[in-house]
Amino acid sequence: TLPPRDFMCARLAHLEDGCAQVEAGWADLQPPVLVIAGTADALLDSEREAQRLQRILGKERCAVHTVDGAGHAGTLDQRCELTSVLERWTKEAGIARALFGADQSNR
Structure with missing residues (x-):
């Protein structure tokens, strides 16, 4: 089990990666x-x-x-x-x- 701080940092990194992938397609929204x-x-x-x-x-x-x-x-x-x-x-x-x-x- 990760310590709370490490867990939160890992979750934040996943969130940032996900946001970057989603944002890449925003320009194509019609x-x-x-x-x-x-x-x-x-x-x-x-x-x-x-x-x-x-x-x-x-x-x-x-x-x-x-x-x-x-x-x-x-x-x-x-x-x-x-x-x-x-x-x-x-x-x-x-x-x-x-x-x-x-x-x-x-x-």
Whole structure:
């Protein structure tokens, strides 16, 4: 059994390797992307990560929505009306009709 510090370092190395492999394919993503980030994330700097993803994917494909005062799982509490955020984003991204149907795309 590895000591806790060695275990965590090994896990972090695996995570970094996995992220590098996934990120290599991001430029090929075609669908629009919405990143929702909390401003009070104690686990990681979600706002900075959201901006980084937007730089990688491009502003034309990647929108960022920040939730003031939300932590890492900020969409799970009442800080964010997720349905409204998604409906607004799908309209702005031009995909509302495909997701919500013709009668819902003009809401």
